Structure formats: C-alpha cells, structure tokens
Amino acid sequence: MTPRVAASQSRGIVVVGAGLVGPVAAMYLARRHGPVTVLEQRPDPRGTSTRADRSLTVILSARGWRVMEDLGLAERVRGLCLPLKGRMGHLPDGSTDFTPYSRDGSPIWAVERRRLQHLLLDAAAATPGVELRFGQRVHAIDLDGPRVTVGDDSGTHRLSCTRLLGCDGARSAVRAAMVRRGARERVGTLELAYQEINLPLPGCDPEIMHYWPAGDALFGAFPMLSADLFAGSVFLRREGPAPSFAAASSPEDRARQFHDLFPQLTAHITDLRDQLAVKPVSTVSLVRCDTWVHGERAALLGDACHAMAPFMGQGMNCGFEDARTLVRLLDETGDWGAALARYQDVRRADGDSIADISHEHYRTMSRLPGQSETELESAVIRRLQDLFPGRFVPLYERCAFSEQSYASAWADEQALRRVAHALTRSHGTAVRDLTDDQLRRHRLLV
Ligand SMILES: Cc1cc2nc3c(=O)[nH]c(=O)nc-3n(C[C@H](O)[C@H](O)[C@H](O)COP(=O)(O)OP(=O)(O)OC[C@H]3O[C@@H](n4cnc5c(N)ncnc54)[C@H](O)[C@@H]3O)c2cc1C
Structure with missing residues (x-):
C-alpha cells in the first residue's frame, strides 16, 4: 500500500x-523576498561535534568578507578567524620558500569550518522570516510546482513553495531534478583524497599556512584558534601505486608511507599511527553543470553546481558570492525569471573558471623545484608583475583579494601567460638578461 503523503504549503x-x-542564501532572501524555509537532512550540528569535521579549516577571502559585511556578521566572524599572511613551502632539502598571499601584506583569514557553520546557523535562525528545519531529507522534487517531498521522523510530506533553491552540496537532489529535465552534469571525484592530521609545529609562524610538497603528495597545515596545534591534511592519490591511499591500507603502512614522504614532520606527531587509524580518508567531489536554473522557479548555488578542488580556498567564497549575485540581480531586475537567467549566464562561467584555477593550483603547490617545464616562464611572469603592478596582478590576488569575476581573472591570467610565453620563445634564456627598460618598451608589451 502506498504510504499516505501529507501536503502543506510553505510560506514562501x-x-x-x-x-x-544555505544559511547565507536564506538570510539574504528573507530580508527582501519574504519568508524562507531551510530544509536540512542532518540533525542540527550546533552543540554536537564529530571527529570527522573537528578541525577542517576554510579560508575566507574578499568575496566571503563582502557577504559577511552585507549580512552584518563580519565582526562576529572575525572573532573566529586567524589572519594568514602567506604560505611557506618547506622543501625536502631543508630550505623554505615563502609566498605572500598579497603584495601589500593583506592577509586571508582561516576559520574552522564547524565554528563558521554554527555562527551562520545561529544568525539565520535569528533572522526574521527564516525557519530552519533539521532532520528533513528532500527526496523528490517537482521543479514546476515547485514542490518537494520531504522525509523526517514522522513520515513523508509534500511542501509547495514559491521558489526552490538548491544549496544541497555536491550530491544535490535539486540538481538531479534538473538533470532529469535535460540539464547536463559532469560529476567526478578528485584523483586526490585527504586525511586530517593535527600536529604541533614548534618554530612555525602561526600567521602563515605551512606546506610540505612531495611531488605526488602534499601536506598542508593551518593554525587553529582553539588549540596550540595546526590543522593539517595529507593529500595523496586515491588509487594507484605508492604513494597513494590505496597502496597503504593499514594504519602502520600509512604511517610508514607518511614518514617516507614527510620525514621532517613525523618527529612532531607522536600519535601519527593513532590519528591515521581513526580519521577518515575523505574524497573531494567535482561538479559542473550546464544548467543552474529552472525557469523562474529554481536555482542552484554553491557546491550543488560547482564543487571544486580545495586548493585555492574559493569553493565556499564562490558559493557565498552566488547568493550575493542572485540577490543583486533580483534587486536590479525586480523579476525572478530575468534574474535567474542572468544569474546562470554570469555565474556558470565564473564557477567553471574558479574550478579550473583551483585544480591547477594543486600542481603549483605540490611541485618540487626543478619539476616544472615552465619555470623560466614563471620567472618572467613574476618579473612582469613587479614591473607592471597595476596591469599584471597575480592570479591568487585576483581571486582572493578582489571581486573581479573569476572568468575575467582567468582570462587576464591567460593573456599574461601568452606574453610570458612569447617573450621566452623569442629570447630563450636570455630573457633573464633584458633590463627593466627593455622590457617596459618591448614590442610585446606596448
Ligand atoms: C578539504 C577542503 C578544504 C576546503 N577549503 C576551503 C577554503 O579554504 N575556502 C573555501 O571557500 N572553500 C573551501 N572548501 C570548499 C567548501 O567547503 C565548500 O565549497 C562549501 O562547503 C560548500 O557549501 P555548500 O553549502 O554549497 O555545500 P555543503 O557544505 O556540502 O552543504 C550542503 C548541505 O545540504 C544538505 N543536503 C544535501 N542533500 C540534501 C537533501 N536531499 N535534503 C536536505 N538536505 C540536504 C547536506 O546535509 C549539507 O548540510 C574546502 C573543501 C574541502 C573538501
């Protein structure tokens, strides 16, 4: 017998x-566009902690701060954050390589994901018009209604609404509904997985992100506000021969592999084997989708439409910017159909661009000196950025310290790379000998 499905009308x-x-989108929308009900399949995470997400750190940069300011949350969020001035590569020969995040010394900000999420949920719950409902799994969607079928402890019920926003992450049910209506998605898993390992790093500056490149692997560590520890993650290939997670399945094998890759670190981690035994190996989902909206009724935001590799620290920042852009377009057009169409046009190109940039950034960080075929071009790029600071802005700075659209930042970077490539092709290694003046007046640059 088919179970009875109760039906109800949401307020908006x-x-x-x-x-x-999700909470960010809800806060933006409730202020201008009426009541918002947020449905979350998991229980309320506030007041509980799980081992799996205890220490994951995320970076807030300019786009994220803009949103926190819009929502009046910047000061409270700042209280949870630590500033980071740059990243320090610790190379196998014992040398270090410091890259400031910005040329003027401005920091990016590290925050424990769990703390940030709790703050956002508290703020959303306190926003007039927002109702948070936990333990509500959406498992069927009628995009035209729009209408969702929700399962909870009491059974199954249907909820109609005026608009439906999918902020439901990489395995989005809302995106799945769009795919059933003809949207095309590309869903995958990053070839690297990661495992969190917390560790003390005596002598390491806590205002810097530290990383240890190992060619095929990378260890990265962020300072933590709540402990005298750094929150580290080892990134390794999921499959294939060593070094990989597949090649070392027992905690002992993993500890041995870790020691072979990062001998400088093992002395600091007295409980390495125990951590490797209990902490999960997490994979990273990758999502692209050619359709982000359904008419004037539904839209995707965040990882639901652009889950990406985490190495630029932009996934969440981009998701926050999605919400801000959508509301801005609604303000500008006063019309959901027009706003959603424009939202898809603008943001899909941005989402694809930052996903490409993020994937490439891992190669840059994990690479050891001498491994790059384009080292000469990279040196030329740095020189051009010094010589023309307003014209050639480093890509990281464009993404993390500006609100330039990701698509246009990526296009500017490609243009810079073409110039550097042309210079090295026409001068070879002698490009290093060109004086500042020769470069400034070079035909490729005027
Ligand atoms: C290792 C790592 C480091 C990262 N570092 C950074 C960083 O430094 N900076 C940065 O900007 N980004 C970073 N990111 C990316 C960032 O974590 C994500 O982009 C962000 O969490 C996406 O938020 P979201 O709300 O779109 O999705 P999620 O956080 O995945 O939330 C989706 C929610 O939807 C719920 N849900 C799913 N399906 C349903 C359903 N059917 N019914 C009801 N509820 C449902 C889920 O339970 C979940 O709570 C990192 C990611 C990783 C993996």
Missing part, C-alpha cells in the same frame, strides 16, 4: 541544505 521560498551556503 524553500532552500534545500543548511551547510555553509
């Missing part, structure tokens, strides 16, 4: 997912 917009982007 339904947001699926109360991760990081």
